[in-house]
Amino acid sequence: DDGNTLYCGGINTWESTDGGQNWDLVNHWYGGSDVQSVHADKHFLVFNNGIVYECNDGGLYKTDNGTDWDNISNGIINSQMYRLGVSQTESNATITGLQDNGTKLLHTDGTWNDVKGGDGMECLIDYTDYNIQYGTYTNGQISRTTDLWTNTTAIEPTSDGAWVTPYIIHPSSPATLYAGYEDVWKTIDRGDSWTQISSFASDDKIRSMAISASNPQVLYVADLDQLWKTTNDGTSWTELSGLPSSSYITSIAIKMIMK
Numbered sequence: 001d002d003g004n005t006l007y008c009g010g011i012n013t014w015e016s017t018d019g020g021q022n023w024d025l026v027n028h029w030y031g032g033s034d035v036q037s038v039h040a041d042k043h044f045l046v047f048n049n050g051i052v053y054e055c056n057d058g059g060l061y062k063t064d065n066g067t068d069w070d071n072i073s074n075g076i077i078n079s080q081m082y083r084l085g086v087s088q089t090e091s092n093a094t095i096t097g098l099q100d101n102g103t104k105l106l107h108t109d110g111t112w113n114d115v116k117g118g119d120g121m122e123c124l125i126d127y128t129d130y131n132i133q134y135g136t137y138t139n140g141q142i143s144r145t146t147d148l149w150t151n152t153t154a155i156e157p158t159s160d161g162a163w164v165t166p167y168i169i170h171p172s173s174p175a176t177l178y179a180g181y182e183d184v185w186k187t188i189d190r191g192d193s194w195t196q197i198s199s200f201a202s203d204d205k206i207r208s209m210a211i212s213a214s215n216p217q218v219l220y221v222a223d224l225d226q227l228w229k230t231t232n233d234g235t236s237w238t239e240l241s242g243l244p245s246s247s248y249i250t251s252i253a254i255k256m257i258m259k
Contacts, residue, residue, distance in 0.1 A: 007052055007066075009042025015066045026066045027054075038069050041100050057100035082120065082164050088127035095123040095133060103135040105149065115149040121164045128174045132190070140165035140181055144191050155191025157181070162205035166221075171213045180206025180221055184234060197234030202226065210252035222249040 004019040007026075014023040031037030039058025046053050054061045059073030080099035087093035094106040097120030105115045116135045126132035131148045140161025143152045161181040170176035179185045182205060184198040200206075204223040212218035217233045227240045227249060243249070 001050070007045045007054075009045050009054065009056070011040050011042075013038065013042055013045070013054060026063075027061075027069055036067070036069050038071075039100075083122040085122075085124045085133075087125045087130050090130045093125065093130060095125055095135070097121045097123045097136065105133070115145075116143060122167055124167070124169055126174050127169065132174075134167070134177075134191075136165060136167075138163055140179070142167065142179065142191065146190075153191075155187075157185040157187070157191075157194035157196075160205070162207050162223075164207070166206060166209045168209050168211055171211060171216055173216075178209060178211065178219065180209050182206070184209075184219075184221055186234060198228070198230075198237055200226075200228065200237070208249055208252045210254050212254050213256055218254070220252045220254065222252060224248045227252075 004017055006016040006020055008014045008023070011029055012025055013027045015026045016023045025033050025035050027038035028035045029037070029040035038054070038061055039056045041057040042054060044055040051062050051064050052066070059071060059076065061069045061071055063069045079101045082097045082099060084094065084096040090108045092106065092110070093108050095103065097103045100119055102114045102118060103116035103120035103123050104112050106112050116137065119138050121136040121138065123136065124134045132146050133149065135143050140156050140159060141154065142156040144155045145152050157179060158181050165180065167177055167179035175190050176186065176188045177191065182201050183196050184206065185194045186197045187194045202223040206221050206223050208222045210220045218229070218231050219234065220227065220229050222228070225243065225245070225248060227243060228237045229240055230237045
């Protein structure tokens with residue numbers, strides 16, 4: 001009804017009442033600048049009968065005055081999951097990393113709570129101790145907790161990882177982990193110290209990792225289109241050839257032989 005009134009969404013949402021000559025901030029991703037907190041990363045805005053509807057990474061909101069915003073998601077719990085980990089010792093306990101919705105832990109009593117903010121990526125629960133868990137932020141930041149997220153320690157060996165940086169736990173030595181950045185890193189003390197065990201220097205960054213349960217000396221790692229294998233725990237690596245050139249590698253699985 002008013003061609004001079006415009007809304008523009010980015011991380012936050014802005015309003016103009018003079019055809020775009022001037023703009024005012026009308027919601028903010030954490031409630032800064034004295035405006036209401038509305039979830040970040042706007043994807044769609046539409047007018048309908050004087051009401052503005054906004055779709056963002058956190059759901060659906062509306063306003064009839066540009067100042068007061070109502071969350072009308074009404075229990076529609078939808079998020080983009082990057083990764084998910086499950087406990088081997090506690091029934092139903094699950095941890096998941098979500099696009100722009102942090103890392104969420106499902107406890108054994110069926111309740112959820114946020115354990116990390118921002119974007120949640122790969123997340124793991126130690127298979128011997130439910131209190132020891134790992135969560136990540138973008139590009140390889142890794143947090144470790146040993147007391148079920150009451151306290152956390154940043155343990156990443158470097159900051160040069162992919163958007164979703166992979167890391168895995170050794171199948172029989174839970175204090176040993178491997179993480180993929182430009183190269184492969186190994187820790188034997190749950191991240192207190194790390195050693196680089198490859199020299200790929202991948203420009204695309206490592207995206208996938210797998211370790212053999214029957215022979216943990218065998219690991220496979222890959223960036224988008226290159227695949228490497230070691231049979232001696234990273235002492236030497238072989239690049240595997242013959243993959244389709246038009247395909248991206250998104251995950252690796254190693255067949256388990258039952259004896």
